[in-house]
Amino acid sequence: MCMAGRLDHQRATRLAQQLHAHSVQYAHKLATTRRAIEHNNTSHSQSTETAIITFNRLSALQRLVKSLMQANYLGDSVSLTINIEAGSPKEVVDYVQTLKWPFGSLRRRHRASPSGLVPAVVESWFPSSCQEYGLLLEDDIEVSPFFYVWLKQAIVELRASDKFNRTFGISLYTPRVTETTNPYQRFYPDIQLRTRSNAYFYQVPCSWGALQFPKHWVSFTEYMRHRLSYNSSFMNVPMSRTNGWTNSWKKFYIEFAWSHGLFMLYPNFPNQTSFSTNHLEQGVHISDKGLKHLPSDYTVPLHMKVVSVLSSTWLPSLQGELENFQL
Numbered sequence: 001m002c003m004a005g006r007l008d009h010q011r012a013t014r015l016a017q018q019l020h021a022h023s024v025q026y027a028h029k030l031a032t033t034r035r036a037i038e039h040n041n042t043s044h045s046q047s048t049e050t051a052i053i054t055f056n057r058l059s060a061l062q063r064l065v066k067s068l069m070q071a072n073y074l075g076d077s078v079s080l081t082i083n084i085e086a087g088s089p090k091e092v093v094d095y096v097q098t099l100k101w102p103f104g105s106l107r108r109r110h111r112a113s114p115s116g117l118v119p120a121v122v123e124s125w126f127p128s129s130c131q132e133y134g135l136l137l138e139d140d141i142e143v144s145p146f147f148y149v150w151l152k153q154a155i156v157e158l159r160a161s162d163k164f165n166r167t168f169g170i171s172l173y174t175p176r177v178t179e180t181t182n183p184y185q186r187f188y189p190d191i192q193l194r195t196r197s198n199a200y201f202y203q204v205p206c207s208w209g210a211l212q213f214p215k216h217w218v219s220f221t222e223y224m225r226h227r228l229s230y231n232s233s234f235m236n237v238p239m240s241r242t243n244g245w246t247n248s249w250k251k252f253y254i255e256f257a258w259s260h261g262l263f264m265l266y267p268n269f270p271n272q273t274s275f276s277t278n279h280l281e282q283g284v285h286i287s288d289k290g291l292k293h294l295p296s297d298y299t300v301p302l303h304m305k306v307v308s309v310l311s312s313t314w315l316p317s318l319q320g321e322l323e324n325f326q327l
Helices: 009-020 024-038 060-070 089-100 117-122 147-159 214-229 248-262 318-324
Strands: 047-054 078-084 106-112 132-136 141-143 167-171 200-201 210-212 263-267 276-277
Touching: 024 117, 047 060, 060 089, 060 141, 078 089, 089 106, 089 318, 117 248, 132 214, 147 263, 167 214, 210 214, 214 248
Parallel strands: 047 078, 047 132, 078 106, 167 263
Antiparallel strands: 132 210, 141 276, 167 210, 200 263
């Protein structure tokens, strides 16, 4: 079982200085974080592994890598793993082979035989320790220069709250449609949710840029192996169209999150301005035939300047989310 490592006051102070050294408001939040550490006698030494999943979309992959290169990592070391699907064209393989990553270690993985999207995503990352978090990115994603700042701030806030153990990840993206309803429904959380918070909790995992927490990812993969090996139909989420999905890893995580009472934290800013966006490149779930997926429903604006979530109301009540938002 993953247990939290030790975070002393010196490390907490250094983290605060990296994020917002000039902010008096952050100093108050740092004190809250310190008290939470002292009270719970728990702490955290975090590392991040970024895992890219790619196949045959070279221009999309180059766009994603360019956005990652332009991000602010606050001086942290961030490892990168690029997972190349079997059968990828030579131009994709050559690009990955010659890529340089200046922010940490770089690993390249090339599948020997085709696996399909579900295992390609689920097997793209597995925590090497209880302190390693995984950022999963398919190659049609683009990230904000400040996505890492958002993640670091959100983790600090979550750990200073009573919501950390029920949070399985942090999304970079704010959706404009609900995938779990039939048919899809447009969703504008900054308007529809009864909250002034800059974030909200949702039991649906995000596949368009999200940080996965190690403890819950390990449990989820164990659950998924059981589902695929022994019983493929024993779990149904009430009134969710995901019960009929056949080619999505999210179907299994929705079951896991719903049955365990877990949530992902999503950003909630005006006009769904996010820390990642999806460009609807043609692939497994996006066809060039018809207009089932409209860019206006999926491609959202990116934060292009520093956004501080550090306020007394930024993190919503988990009970309120249970009351106001369901699958």
